[in-house]
Amino acid sequence: MDKIHIRDIRGYGYVGYFEAEKILGQWFRVHLTLETDLSLAAHSDQIQDTMDYRDIIQRTQHLITSHRSNLIESLALAILDQIFLESPRVQGVTLTLIKEAPPIPNFGGSVAIELTRHRQP
Numbered sequence: 001m002d003k004i005h006i007r008d009i010r011g012y013g014y015v016g017y018f019e020a021e022k023i024l025g026q027w028f029r030v031h032l033t034l035e036t037d038l039s040l041a042a043h044s045d046q047i048q049d050t051m052d053y054r055d056i057i058q059r060t061q062h063l064i065t066s067h068r069s070n071l072i073e074s075l076a077l078a079i080l081d082q083i084f085l086e087s088p089r090v091q092g093v094t095l096t097l098i099k100e101a102p103p104i105p106n107f108g109g110s111v112a113i114e115l116t117r118h119r120q121p
Helices: 019-024 039-044 053-066 072-086
Strands: 002-013 026-036 092-099 111-118
Touching: 002 053, 026 053, 026 072, 053 072, 072 092, 072 111
Parallel strands: none
Antiparallel strands: 002 026, 026 092, 092 111
């Protein structure tokens, strides 16, 4: 299966366990790997034969900014569900969701989760 990689989709969201995360928000980043068949587009060189990843980027940004939950796992699943619902050419997705600055004392790094799902027949 062919793959499209989309990296560093950024958005400011309000997902988190602590009340301050829900009120103040924080930056999130998403990396996507979309599994799809690109052979028709490769041969035809026509935009209508491929996937318009601009839509996927915009929808992902919208979900980051609008989704409210306690856990980043919930946001990640919402993004995956949206991709499968609105992008029928996508057969599989690997999503990495990064919380850029989690509120953990004396920790200056990021935290990320990765989910992989495939379209059910």
